[in-house]
Amino acid sequence: MTADKNQQPKSTLLPVSGPLLPPSGSGDLLNLDASSGEAFASEVSDQLHRAGAEAKELASKAAALAVEKAPEIKRKAQEATIKMGEIASRAIKEAEASANAASATLADPQKRQAAIHAYKKKAGIGLVVGAVVLGGGFAFAKHQATLVAKDQIDGFLIRNKLQSSVTYDGLSASPFGSVTLSGITFKGPQSRSTFKIETLNVSGVEMKGGMVQGITASAKSFELPLLDFARDNPRDSTYFEALGLGYTTITGNLNIEAHFDDQRQTLSLETSGDIKDSGSLKATLKLGGISPALMTQLNTLSQAVQSNNPFAVLGTGIDGMMTITQMTLSQASITVDNSGLFKRQQEVTNADIPPDETATPQADQSINETELVKAGMLPSEAKATHEAVSSWLKNGGTIRIETNLAQPISLFRGGSWFAPAFDSPAGYLVATKSKISN
Numbered sequence: 001m002t003a004d005k006n007q008q009p010k011s012t013l014l015p016v017s018g019p020l021l022p023p024s025g026s027g028d029l030l031n032l033d034a035s036s037g038e039a040f041a042s043e044v045s046d047q048l049h050r051a052g053a054e055a056k057e058l059a060s061k062a063a064a065l066a067v068e069k070a071p072e073i074k075r076k077a078q079e080a081t082i083k084m085g086e087i088a089s090r091a092i093k094e095a096e097a098s099a100n101a102a103s104a105t106l107a108d109p110q111k112r113q114a115a116i117h118a119y120k121k122k123a124g125i126g127l128v129v130g131a132v133v134l135g136g137g138f139a140f141a142k143h144q145a146t147l148v149a150k151d152q153i154d155g156f157l158i159r160n161k162l163q164s165s166v167t168y169d170g171l172s173a174s175p176f177g178s179v180t181l182s183g184i185t186f187k188g189p190q191s192r193s194t195f196k197i198e199t200l201n202v203s204g205v206e207m208k209g210g211m212v213q214g215i216t217a218s219a220k221s222f223e224l225p226l227l228d229f230a231r232d233n234p235r236d237s238t239y240f241e242a243l244g245l246g247y248t249t250i251t252g253n254l255n256i257e258a259h260f261d262d263q264r265q266t267l268s269l270e271t272s273g274d275i276k277d278s279g280s281l282k283a284t285l286k287l288g289g290i291s292p293a294l295m296t297q298l299n300t301l302s303q304a305v306q307s308n309n310p311f312a313v314l315g316t317g318i319d320g321m322m323t324i325t326q327m328t329l330s331q332a333s334i335t336v337d338n339s340g341l342f343k344r345q346q347e348v349t350n351a352d353i354p355p356d357e358t359a360t361p362q363a364d365q366s367i368n369e370t371e372l373v374k375a376g377m378l379p380s381e382a383k384a385t386h387e388a389v390s391s392w393l394k395n396g397g398t399i400r401i402e403t404n405l406a407q408p409i410s411l412f413r414g415g416s417w418f419a420p421a422f423d424s425p426a427g428y429l430v431a432t433k434s435k436i437s438n
Contacts, residue, residue, distance in 0.1 A: 141175035149173035153181075178203035193228035197221070206259070209292075211299055214259040224250040245344050251276045262292050266330070279338040288328035288408045297323060325415045328408035329432065335400045342396025367425055375430040385429065388436045403432040 150171050157163045169183025179202045186195040198221035206214030227248040230239040242250075252275035259268045267290040274280035367389045372382035392399040409431060413419040422428040429436070 142173065145173040145175045146171060149179045153179075177205060188232075193225050193232050195225075196223040198223075204257070208262070211295060213262065213295075216257045217255070219254045222252060222254060226250055245341075245348055247278070250278075252278075260290065260295060262295075264288075265290050265292075275340075277344065278340045279336065279342075281334070281336050283334040284331065286329075286331040288330050289326040289410075291323065291326070294323040294326075325412040325417050327411050329403070329411055330405065330408045331403055332432065332434075333400070333402035335398065337398045338396050339398075367429075371424075371426045372429065375424070375426040377426075377430050385436045388438050391438055398438060400437050401429075401434055403434050405432060 150173075153171065154163075157166055165187055167185050167187075168181045171179070171181050173179045181200045181202075182198065184197040184200055186197075187193075197219045199219075201218045201220075202215065204214055204216040205212060225248070226239045226242055230236070230243060233239075252273055254273040255271065257268075257270045260266075261268075265288060267287045269285045269287075270283070272280070272282040367386060369379070369382040369386045372385060373379055377385070388399065409421060411421050413421055422431045428434070
């Protein structure tokens, strides 16, 4: 089949712009001729003109509507502004009226008293409600803390086979970490003597790695029956002197606070206590060179002692001795008041044998001026120290010994267990630059 040479080829080009759909009533897009293309372009142009006219008309209507509604919008805005002003004005007037009423009430004594009473009543009701709510929550937390503490303490006694030797009547705990035991009794396995504590409070417990690093304990009204101990140990003369002064039972109070800082490797101890009809004691001690290894060894030694294993005690003790030689002393002080004991000594002595006024106290032989000067103390300081000690031994009362160290000193020379830094009271006073006063 051959093509007619005189026949014009049909255009296959698409319009420059416009939709790809053919005009209505036209044939296939691929068969458009020139006249059809012109018709298509004309129709598209008419559609665009109609759309533009509609858009223009819509814009015109919107503008007309805006002009028409502008007065109404302005009026409503003005009404809202006036209304807000009226509300603000009314609020100011009401505030002024309230202030004037309050001023008049406070100016009148009777009305003022009634107003204060009403306020207190409302405030009291609020406080009572708040206290009930908070008190109920605290009571629940305290109950739960008590249950936990009881399980821990009973478990400790059972694990260490102490449930028959240590008993207590009551226990209470705080959700903030303190525990109070009451009616505590310590009794030996084959002894009729008992050591009693009315209340024991433990707080400030700091644990790290299963070890106690801080604790505060307070024992109130402890009771130590010296006469019973002497009867259980008739050959032990330890209690004879106290019994001779009439101390058949020792009663008093004791407080202990300890804190170990593993970063600075320091151990701080504070203790205070008093004994009825005897006196009181207060002491502080701060040691350095206390490594975590030493604390671990002390804990191991304690467990070895509880297990009654002499070989474990010996081995742990030897290891601990080597570590202890690294310890240093930073601060130490002790204050003793023996007023009650001294008075009782004088009463017993005066009743039996007249005192020997010429007798020289034995302590003067170790704390005398000559020994202090030989140890390195200045003569004037040695004299003041000797006089303070002599006065206390002769008259009783208070004596205080306190170190004055600029920096810590080693407790052992060269780190040797067999070379302590001081071997006499005079040597200690000089090495630690201690001051003694009454």
